[in-house]
Amino acid sequence: MQHDFTILEKAISFAVEAHQGLPRKGTHMPYILHPLESAAIVGSLTDDLEVIAATVLHDVLEDTSVTEKLLRSEFGDRIADWVCAESENKRKGQPEAETWQLRKQETINHLQREHRLEVKMITLGDKLSNIRAIYWDYQRIGDQLWDRFNQKDITKIGWYYRSVADAIRELHDTPAWRELDELIGKVFGTRGTVSDTKTEH
16 A cells, blocks of 8 residues: 555644634643544554544534535545544534433444444544543543533443444454453443542642
8 A cells, every 4th residue: 555645644734724723622632632643543453544534534524614515525435434424413503411312322323333444443543532531531630520521420421432342342352442441441330330540640
């Protein structure tokens, strides 16, 4: 495979502009750090630069003003199809807390039916980046962490992460999936409750 980095560089520039000024939920950190970290994780799973580029772009339809039409015109159907598959129907105009359970169940159902390994790799990069942030922030601020989420029920958040990990279990022999599995256990425990992992710093 030729390593022409143009598509990845274009995706990074596009995502930086799309997410400009947006912070990571509950923090002052630039949001772009999340898709970049997710892409680095996916880069440990594949050398297909279009998959990595799609990971960089995985939140632009959900969280920015970018449209599917624009995404397809800029990056083509292959990348756009993967980003669409990774994007929730956010049901804009409705309170996010009220639609949380429905949206997460739809994601799980979709992943259980999904046959494209590329989509599952993008999901793994996304969710591992998220659970790392959750784990690290829980060490720092404890139960205050959950105040930043639309869903306040820790058991339900744990159910969601465990269900996603199970739906992409065909990646279980990768270090990234094993890290995801380990951190879900550390944060939520085996029964979906927060385990006693907080340490003093």
